[in-house]
Amino acid sequence: MNEGFHAVDAAGMLDAGRRFAENLQSGDVVALDGDLGAGKTQFCKGLAAGLGSEDAVTSPTFSLVQEYRSGRLPLHHFDWYRLETSDEVLRLGWDDYLDEPGIVVVEWASKFPELLPRGSYCMSFEILADSSRRVAVSRT
Secondary structure, three states: OEEEEEEOOHHHHHHHHHHHHOOOOOOOEEEEEEOOOOOHHHHHHHHHHHOOOOOOOOOOOOOOEEEEOOOOOOEEEEEOOOOOOHHHHHHOOHHHHHHOOOEEEEEOHHHOHHHOOOOOEEEEEEEOOOOOEEEEEEEO
16 A cells, blocks of 8 residues: 545644544554654544544643543554653553554654554655645555
């Protein structure tokens, strides 16, 4: 798979997340990368909404992981931005989350690519000159 999408604004990023969530199944891992402000958290808000969650989605930059359980599948939302080593990720219970039912989403996933399971969705967010966003999607 080598696909992607373009979002003109925040509403477009939310919509892209909603549509992407339609085909997700329990056990899927979605790895997000891109500069600060590129739309990763906005996309996660759309994913949660697409899964039927009514929870308020926020960036887990300081909490490191947020859980949203009100949708058709639980959503486990990680942010590896502040982490220095893969051991820190493992101490958060990473392997346990991978074994739980639900979807795992990771912002700043390229920091520890060795922790991503085979078959993960990899999404690269890019801010374009006109302030819109281009997102490339592939699978490992």
